[in-house]
Amino acid sequence: MKTVKIVIAGPRGRMGQEAVKMVLETETFELVGVIDHRDHWRTVGEMDGLPASDAPVYTDLAFCLEKEAPDVLIDLTTPESGMFHTKTAIHYGVRPVVGTTGFSKEDLTELEELCSDREIGCIIAPNFAVGAILMMKFSQMAARYFTDVEIIELHHDRKLDAPSGTAVKTAEMISAVREPKKQGHQDEKETIPGARGADFDGMHIHSVRLPGLVAHQQVMFGSDGQSLTVRHDSYNRASFMSGVKLAVDTVMKMDSFVYGLENIIE
Ligand SMILES: NC(=O)C1=CN([C@@H]2O[C@H](COP(=O)(O)OP(=O)(O)OC[C@H]3O[C@@H](n4cnc5c(N)ncnc54)[C@H](O)[C@@H]3O)[C@@H](O)[C@H]2O)C=CC1
């Protein structure tokens, strides 16, 4: 089987560290470089907490892509860096697999257009955990029968974006099958702004941030005399890695843009 040459952006982050380990442990993957924004380390092996590896550390993505000619860029950084990295990778004909969240609708449209111009595969996945994908799919299924729904996402307190990419994706999937409906009392008033959470087509998203949490979401549906809750919990970042692996293998066979792992998991 052909080896997939991979560059990872954000190798010292919580997700980046896990992704470096996964790539190094996967026989058909080769880590050919990482992108950090500090010009301090020569190789991945010199970075704290990362396994022994001679893969070089770059600070300039364009230079790295020219030098290493990878097949795939895995981005696990921040929305701003992630957008820049993804556009640069597409420009160099390197397929992006992006776990970074916090992109706007306009960002996603721009990336889709760039991929279409270059006829290049790209996967943007707000959540790589298979259980989270099922939670979103089950929620979409339930929304056909329950029009009233509240999404509660719970994350660690180091998270930059709110609502989470998963919560936004869940709301979008529910919206695709649900007539827009303003929930709660027509005359309800927030006595403290934000009390009812973010409004997405009339459904509400609540973001909880606490130390000790990893990544959790529950989608609560209610109707007369009954409720249904669909919940998913990621207890560690290893939970995302089989999805990253699948995305890398899949993007190698693609020549277009995909937003959401639910589109590649049957
Ligand atoms: N799709 C998924 O399944 C998951 C997505 N995420 C998302 O992944 C992203 C990263 O999450 P964490 O690892 O928890 O964050 P983190 O804060 O632990 O790691 C981000 C890393 O990116 C680095 N970074 C930022 N700008 C950079 C640049 N220009 N070049 C190179 N490195 C840069 C930072 O130094 C940091 O080490 C977030 O957007 C998060 O929402 C997190 C978990 C799962």
Ligand SMILES: O=C(O)C1=N[C@H](C(=O)O)C[C@H](O)C1
């Ligand atoms: O920042 C995180 O941790 C996570 N981010 C993603 C999101 O915003 O949905 C995926 C997962 O929830 C963990």
